[in-house]
Amino acid sequence: MRSRLRCRRSIGPRHSLVASPEEAPGDLKGLPEELMRRLPAVSSEKELREAAAEVVQAALQLVDHRHLIKDLDRIWPTTRACQQMGSAEVLTLTSALKQALACQIRDLESGCLPRRKVLALFNFIAELCWANYVSPSEHSIHSAMRLLLDTAFSGVGINDPAAWYVEACAYFLAKVGEIMALNPLEVFNVLDPLSARVGCLARNLPRRTQHFVWVLLRRRHRLWRGALYLSVSQSYWQDRARSRLVFMAHSKGDPRSCALAAVPRPACESIMNFVCERCPLDAVEVTWTIPEEPEMPATDDWLADFVSSMPASPKAREGSECSEATSPLSPIADE
Incomplete structure (x- = not known):
């Protein structure tokens, strides 16, 4: 088997690591x-x-x-x-x-940032990694992801931030995984364990969060091909149109024939907020464009199969330990 230790990369302030990712529209x-x-x-x-x-x-x-x-x-x-003041640096x-x-x-x-800013922060860090302003190996980045996943593990099914944190970590790994894959040590210590952990956590989270994890696993399987980016979901604009209809019915409708026209304005605004998220950036989802790539399966069988194929160690299932040789995510596992 060809040694993967020859796949080394240099890290410098403006060094080009690999080919630039495919451009996304926008x-x-x-x-x-x-x-x-x-x-x-x-x-x-x-x-x-x-x-x-x-x-x-x-x-x-x-x-x-x-x-x-x-x-x-x-x-x-x-x-x-x-x-720098008081320093030679x-x-x-x-x-x-x-x-x-x-x-x-x-x-x-x-816990001070809303979902849109959590995703924006990790997308910005990922783009800085591609431009080589920062390295994917930064200790602060890895520590933050592990802490977020620890928080999600303790709060799954209880609050929204659990889903936000899994989405952000899955998106970041899908975005910079191609860079990490050049370093077997990063694959062993970061990419495999964190990918395994987001897969386990996604079982109890909403389908939008599961889609982030599905994109990570499928993109790695397809050797990081295709353009990956964040975009406002089409469903948001459909819900926004419905929300505007509620507003129009309340403002212009006849109370004798339209029940919404008789509803107090605060109640009407609550209905609108339930129908549609207030800000388009709150409805951001991951988009992966690649030829002949199927849609995410309608059932969660793919996620159950992935979790069942993980190493039996409880620590590995929590994402703190995952061998590169035995990980279902590693390319050499199929050789």
């Missing part, structure tokens, strides 16, 4: 113009830290970060490094972004 937004002007003009550590924090905050408002990354690439060569745009992301990860661990 109307993209980038950095605000004000930030585009400020970043090349920073002259102190404080200004650079503040600008990097604003870049991360701008990223949390977006679903797709490809244009934002291209904007960063354009200004990266002209953004000056700054001497130099603060660069790359290190400032890492520190700003670490702050957001701490907020994430404390």
Whole structure:
């Protein structure tokens, strides 16, 4: 068998790891113009830290970060490094972004972020990994994912964040798995265990969450082919149209013939919120475009089969231990 230890990769501030992922469609937004002007003009550590924090905050408002990354690439060569106060170290745009992301990860661990921002944060980190601003091997990223899955494990079926955390981890692994696959140690320590764990946790979670896990497993099986991105689901726009009909019936309807016209406005707004999520970004789902790829099965048999084929160790089923040689996710398991 050919040794997989020859599959090594270098990590540098702007080193190209593998071929760029396939482009996804979309109307993209980038950095605000004000930030585009400020970043090349920073002259102190404080200004650079503040600008990097604003870049991360701008990223949390977006679903797709490809244009934002291209904007960063354009200004990266002209953004000056700054001497850190009380230290001989130099603060660069790359290190400032890492520190700003670490702050957001701490907020994430404390449960302060809604679903749309949880997914936006991990999508942004994944795009930064592809552009090599950060590495998928960052300890803070792995620690955050393990903590989120621990939280989901203790709260499955109780609250929505359990589903959000599994979705974010599954999406991140599906997005950067191609990079991790080049390093057998990352496959052994990160990709396999976390993939196994999200598969186990998805059994008790909503179907939208299971779709994130299905995309991760199928994309790995298809050797990371196809374009992967986040998009607002079509069902949201259908529900939004129904919600507008409720509003129109309440505002324009005749109370003698339309029951909604006689309903008090607060009650009508509650009905609208039940029919449709308030913000389009709350209805974000994962989209994977690949030729001849079937839809997610209507039943959960695929998930049950995956869980049953996992190693028998309870620790492996919880995702803290999973051998590369025995994992059903590893390509060498089929050889």
